Amino acid sequence: MSKNAIVPAVPQTQSPSAISPAQLAANRANAQLSTGPRTEAGLAKSSKNAVKSALTGRTVLLPTDDIEEYARFLADFEQHHKPVGPIESELLQIIVDCHWRLRRIQELEYALYAHGEEQFAEAFADLPPMDQRSKIVLQTHLTYQKELRNLHIQEARLDRKRRQALKELEELQSERRKQTREADEAAASNSGDLSGIALFQSEAEFFAALDAGYVPPDIAARLQALAQPAG
Secondary structure, three states: OOOOOOOOOOOOOOOHHHOOHHHHHHHHHHHOOOOOOOOHHHHHHHHHHHHHOOOOOOOOOOOOOOHHHHHHHHHHHHHHHOOOHHHHHHHHHHHHHHHHHHHHHHHHHHHHHHHHHHHOHHHHOOOOHHHHHHHHHHHHHHHOHHHHHHHHHHHHHHHHHHHHHHHHHHHHHHHHHHHHHHHHHHHHHHOOOOOOHHHOOOHHHHHHHHHOOOOOHHHHHHHHHHHOOOO
C-alpha cells in the first residue's frame, strides 16, 4: 500500500489510558442513543450517569461546565423572553438547555476532528499542506463516522425540541398579552375612560400610540356602528 493511501476506516486499538478526551466524550455521546437499562437498578444507575454526557440525560451541566457562564447564558434568555408563570419559565428552561447542549455537540465534533488531525498527521506528511489537510479530514470522517453521525442525530433531536418549546412559549405569551389587553380595555370602558388613555403609562405614550395607528375604543365603536348597514 502506498504511503498516501487512505487508512482503513477502523479505529486503532488503544488501551483505556490511551483514549483521548475527544474519543471518550464522543463514545459517551454515542452510548446515549442506546435503548438503555430496563431494570429498576439499571435505571437508578443510569440516572446517576446522565450527567456524564448531558446530551439526552436529565442533568444539563457537566462537572467541567462553567456554572457562572451558564447562569449568564440563562439570564440573557430570561431578559429577552421575560417569562411569566411556571409554564412559561419551564418552556424557557427547555429552550436554554437545548441551546447549551447544542453548543456541546459542536464542541465534541470539533474535538473529534482536532484529534484526527493529530492522529493522522504522519500518514500524509509528504503531501502538500492543502492536500494533507483534506486527506486528514477525510480519514477522520471515515474513522469516526459513527460517532459523528450520532452527534448529528442528537443535534437534530435537540433542535426539534428547542423549536417546539419556543413555539409553545410564543403562543402562550401572545395569548397572555391578548387577555391582558382585553382586560385593560374592559376596565377602561367600565371606568368611563373610553379614550383608552388609562391603558398607557403616560400621555406621551398614549399620543405615541396614536401616531403608530392606535384607535381608541370609543372611536372604534363609532366607526363600527357607521359601517353597519341601516336596519
